[in-house]
Amino acid sequence: MTRSLALGAYLALAGLSGRRGEAEPPRPEGPLLWVHGGGPQHLTAVATLADRLLPEGVSTLLTLPRRFELPPAPGRLVLRPAPFESGVAVRAFLEHWAPDVLLWVGGGLRPALLARTQAPKFLVEGAPEPGLLARGAGWPGLARAVVPLFDRALVRGDAGAERLSRAGLPEDRLEIAGPLDPPAPVLPCNERERRDLSQTIGSRPVWLAADLPMAELPAILAAHRVATRSTHRLLLILAPRIPEEAPPMARALGEAGLRVALRAEGDEPTESTQVYLADGTSEMGLWLRLAPVAYLGGTLPGGPGGRHPFEAAALGLALLHGPVTAPHGDAWARLDTAGAARVVVDAAELGRGVEALLAPDRAAVMAQAGWDVATQGAEVMNRVMDLVLERIHPADPMRDAGGAAFGTPVEA
Structure with missing residues (x-):
């Protein structure tokens, strides 16, 4: 199969399923960042990111795979199970939440969810192991159709960057960066x-x-x-x-x-x-x-x-x-x-x-x-903040003048 045929066939099959999800809570007003996390281990970092985005007028929705029990949501973070991979569930989810930016943090990729999302998409802690895809891993050519859907990917090292490059992501969209960590706590001292x-x-x-x-x-x-x-x-x-x-x-x-x-x-x-x-x-x-x-x-x-x-x-x-x-x-x-x-x-x-x-x-x-390791998370957090706000507030000249760029581009 070619890339487009593989993805098209997968989406057609997903569309045959009528499986629906639960009723969703009200969407916050204004811009919305949707973060899909690979598991509850990302909750603290995403909550920190949400707290930093809130003064910028941006709300945050975090979804987790359904195999995890949802923990209590800290602060103003909205926490929900990810939608089923069926066409009906994905369309209903996206129509309700209408995210402005999608941040995919760890975990396998969901072809239907990513293909139907029209918002800018960023991959953090990319090239998940052992397989890139959480669904459709046995479909020839499907990974090479899904990975290029991302506008930018932040990966931990050269091996991850090479893996995404082989899967079809252009090298000018790749950056070497650490994982999305909450800032290291600074314990007080007299x-x-x-x-x-x-x-x-x-x-x-x-x-x-x-x-x-x-x-x-x-x-x-x-x-x-x-x-x-x-x-x-x-x-x-x-x-x-x-x-x-x-x-x-x-x-x-x-x-x-x-x-x-x-x-x-x-x-x-x-x-x-x-x-x-x-x-x-x-x-x-x-x-x-x-x-x-x-x-x-x-x-x-x-x-x-x-x-x-x-x-x-x-x-x-x-x-x-x-x-x-x-x-x-x-x-x-x-x-x-x-x-x-x-x-x-x-x-x-x-x-x-x-x-x-x-x-x-x-x-x-x-x-x-x-x-270096403990403080790396602060740099990655700043870089992700920049990526999100550049898409939500693209015409803010003061932000363009003061924004940080901490990622290291991958050399072609």
């Missing part, structure tokens, strides 16, 4: 406290065990002993996940023969202090600014999982973590791939990792790589 504690610690090497569950305390003690074999003045800052576990942690540390200063009692670390024990995670922004190296708790084998690693990466830390990366597996994978984080499987590996990363040059390289 600057006076940070300055005073930094002066108190002085030139001592420091590492942080952050958000630590009680069950991982023995591993942290063993790792600290390994690291102190070559770094005798090493200070461990320990922030328990549960504040009520700080007293039993203090007792366990004392029984292990370590000299402990307790934040909850107003102590400050002295030259002889080996562990500075915080009273929970409420001052995590402070602890992350005092240590160049951190282990994020809950990630060792059998652990419950931990905090989002971009909190620490955005502040310039070299990171260590165990193999339990849920629910932030994608973020950890990107940090690992960039060389910004290192996986450890037990206390001995953790200790050796701390020991190795206390070398300032090594930690600095990892910290820079982590910062």
